[in-house]
Amino acid sequence: MELSIFKVPGHETGISAVEVSDLVFGYDFKEDLIHQVVTAYRAYGRSGSHAQKSRSEVSGGGIKPWKQKGTGRARAGTNRSPIWRKGGVTFAAKPSSYEQKVNKKMYKNAIKSILSELLRKGNLIVVEKFELDTHKTKNLISKLADMQMNDILFVSDQIDSNMYLASRNLHKVAVVDVAGVDPVALIKFSKVMITIDALKKLEEGLK
Numbered sequence: 001m002e003l004s005i006f007k008v009p010g011h012e013t014g015i016s017a018v019e020v021s022d023l024v025f026g027y028d029f030k031e032d033l034i035h036q037v038v039t040a041y042r043a044y045g046r047s048g049s050h051a052q053k054s055r056s057e058v059s060g061g062g063i064k065p066w067k068q069k070g071t072g073r074a075r076a077g078t079n080r081s082p083i084w085r086k087g088g089v090t091f092a093a094k095p096s097s098y099e100q101k102v103n104k105k106m107y108k109n110a111i112k113s114i115l116s117e118l119l120r121k122g123n124l125i126v127v128e129k130f131e132l133d134t135h136k137t138k139n140l141i142s143k144l145a146d147m148q149m150n151d152i153l154f155v156s157d158q159i160d161s162n163m164y165l166a167s168r169n170l171h172k173v174a175v176v177d178v179a180g181v182d183p184v185a186l187i188k189f190s191k192v193m194i195t196i197d198a199l200k201k202l203e204e205g206l207k
Helices: 031-044 104-120 137-146 161-167 183-188 196-206
Strands: 002-004 017-019 124-127 152-156 173-177 191-195
Touching: 002 124, 031 104, 031 183, 104 124, 104 183, 104 191, 104 196, 124 196, 137 161, 152 161, 152 183, 152 196, 161 173, 191 196
Parallel strands: 124 191, 152 173, 152 191
Antiparallel strands: 002 017
16 A cells, blocks of 8 residues: 655655555554543543542541430431531542553554544645754744644654644644554544654554
8 A cells, every 4th residue: 555645845855655554554444442442541541549538437436426315416426427527428439440451452453443544534644754943833833824734643753852842832733753652642633644754663563
């Protein structure tokens, strides 16, 4: 399979196409697999550190606050009751892990499925390189405007410092290297622009 090289204004080259594997970029779209992997990836990012104290863990209690009858007050057996101020929580949250099992084959297949669908829809853009002469955000915005793009993920084999600095204040633009590619990032943006070197590295890792 051949992918056409997008001509970035100011970075025109003689390369017009690059050969890639059909096994990676011609993979079937598997929505259920992508959903499972994305859900597991997001769940893995949850800290699960929430904690509350139950009535057995809060301080106090020990004796009945007042006698059962004759005081005119509601019956109470302990001041650690959930209805009391500073009492325990009825169904107290405890630290837990949200990790879900996803093996390497499933993860790779999900990435291949997402990349292949991006390619089929014309949202995977291959370039030889994309660099900035300065770290100014307005320069990046100007370049994106020239290409009529504003919601995009840049993938490079090595992150250019100017690109990183210029994009970090734009919530619809992100710059990552090949190791930073994940299923959530790939589906978050409308388009993915990837350099030839990064494309080859990614393809090799997914075979």
